[in-house]
Amino acid sequence: MIEVEDLFKVFGSKTAVKGISFTVKDGEIYGLLGPNGSGKSTTLRILAGIIPPTRGKVLVEGVNVAENPLEVKRITGYIPETPLLYESLTPMEFFSFVGSIREVPRAELEERVSRLVKAFGIEEYLGELIGTLSFGTQQKVSIIAGLLHDPKALILDEAINGLDPKSARIMKELLNRFKEEGKSIVFSTHILAVAEALCDRVGIIYNGEIIAEGTPEQLKEFVHEESLEDVFLKLTESQEEVSSLVRALREAF
Amino acid sequence: MEWEIVNVLYREITYKRLKANPQLSMDWNKFMKAFKRSGSLKRTLLSQSALFFFLSLTLVPGVYYVKNPSGSAVIYASYCMLPLIMALYGTAVTAQYAVSLGLFEPLLSLPVRVGGKYLSVMLLITQLPSVLFLLAPAVALSLKLGPAAGVLGFAWALMGTMLGHTLGLLIYDRFGKASGGKFSGLKTAFKAFGILLVMSLFYGLNYLQRYVASHYETLKGVFERYSVVYPFSVSTVEKPLLSLGLLAVYGLVIGVVYVSTVRRLWRRISEGTATERRGGKARLSLHSPALALALKDFKIATRNTALLTGLLMPVVVIIPSLAGALKSGSRDSALGFVLAVGWTSTIAIDAVLKIDGRAFEVLHSLPLNLRAFLRGKLITMTAVPVTAGLLAVLGLSLRNPSSLKVLPLALLLPVATAGTTLTIFYWGIGEVALPQTTWKKMLLALFANGLIIGATAGLWYVEWSLSLPFMLLVDALLLWHLNR
Structure with missing residues (x-):
């Protein structure tokens, strides 16, 4: 379970996250939706123990992020939007490095790497330098590295965006399987159809605050809209802005 | 326009090089300061030229104070290894770095007549200041053997840079694969040896200066026997016509190889690099953190x-x-x-x-x-x-x-x-x-x-x-x- 309570994050004079609270239960997929610069990535990085919160409480599987970020890193898998990789290592060297730091037993690591590499279809790239791989393949390497230690909680920051349809499907299957195993999953995405199809609950974050939360159906009902995309645009007050931009574009061409 | 493109490429490669330094990239002010300092091609060329010219003064006594006039030409010829090695190494290494950064990709979609020449000119122009290392010794040579010898001596130094640059492009074109490949261990050993060679060049020159001065008689024969091969050929400055003829032959051969290499290189850059696959050899290896x-x-x-x-x-x-x-x-x-x-x-x-x-x-x-x-x-x-x-x-x-x-x-x-x-x-x-x-x-x-x-x-x-x-x-x- 992931519990976030009155979370604040301040960078210099800018408050990126303004007192947000939400809970992700065991076996639940929670989607964090919001426009660029709304505080999604900052929130997820705090949840993964990468940056400390300025104020508030974050518990991941009962471990306080502010007090024990190392333990939080041990039990979570964090997959960022831009793959965090050493470009001059090969994928296999990178998996060896991550597995060594995470102290994953050899047999488990070999079994997991072999399974995930096969699932994402990157066997032929294992001996090539990561820097020479396409963005999509790098994203797959990043996803596999985030899952090597069988994390108890999964944090994905726009991680599905760069994947091809086949890999996106595999990723969705994996998330559903993790959910069945009782893991807590938080992810942010711009692809609202993915959020609608996968998430048990959704939180819409805007200017560092959660302005709405519920199941996709509840949110659609709440604002009387047909799709999650319309819900998102209406709640983030972007609908009128987007409409006028579309009009301007039509006039321009 | 061409200078503009080279300037933009140089700024971009400098930006990426500095960005790769975490101590700079994490501190925006420090980063911008460093970028302003080294991002200008003109400024870099000026400061490097001044540095190399200053260093070249240290080589003057070696050329000027040799008893036998022919000895000056032999010692100057031995110095001409420096522009060759620097251009060869600088080209081979920086070409790989520049291409791996995708430096030329924005140019590929633009309606400019893009060629490998931009890569070549950018690399060559940044190596030209190293030729000034031979400027003061060339002046000393002209005082010792006459103005023609001095001018020819400096022309040979320029030729050495061009030769090193062309060989560097050739090496990159032939061996500059992005991934490790079959002989990656051997390549690393060569790279390490090359680095040590370039970095210890100044010690080497110092030693060479003393060695040539004390073994001049023996070396003169060697230089005469192999006077067609660079840098032995530089010692022909005493015979201006022969030296000029050799320079013309070198210019022609290097010119042909240079043009064909630049063309081939550009095809490779624009069509993408085929990387070697190591496939099945990749194995997991676990260690303590x-x-x-x-x-x-x-x-x-x-x-x-x-x-x-x-x-x-x-x-x-x-x-x-x-x-x-x-x-x-x-x-x-x-x-x-x-x-x-x-x-x-x-x-x-x-x-x-x-x-x-x-x-x-x-x-x-x-x-x-x-x-x-x-x-x-x-x-x-x-x-x-x-x-x-x-x-x-x-x-x-x-x-x-x-x-x-x-x-x-x-x-x-x-x-x-x-x-x-x-x-x-x-x-x-x-x-x-x-x-x-x-x-x-x-x-x-x-x-x-x-x-x-x-x-x-x-x-x-x-x-x-x-x-x-x-x-x-x-x-x-x-x-x-x-x-x-």
């Missing part, structure tokens, strides 16, 4: 020339003391060498902290504690000096077996100095992070290590066996501190 970190550092460093240069720097710095130890063969000179190795471990901190580059964030996302991180960095920092020290002492012991008494110090001293440096740089830091490498900290580390080295040397001269327990004590204290 500290060792895994160090092994990762070495893998990255051996694939990045700038980082490898930083790691090998201690070896280059100690070349003169190694030469001294080899010459005298005494046990004390072996100690002097080991003390020098210990001292140079301090400067490796800069290279070691740059290895992770922009990917330092990877470490933040992993459950890596500061102790394991520092242990890993200690291994990375000490590996080169310890290996160099042990090999040199073992080598020296073949001449003088009593040198073996220095062997434990070759292992323990770099650990002490590197450990002290890490302790100073990470003082007050409680988590995996990059410390600021300020001059204040560097001076403090050099001072502290100076005390350790001084105490070790003092104890050695009182009673050699006393230095060993002292070193063990220092290492134990530092390891205890880094493990706390």
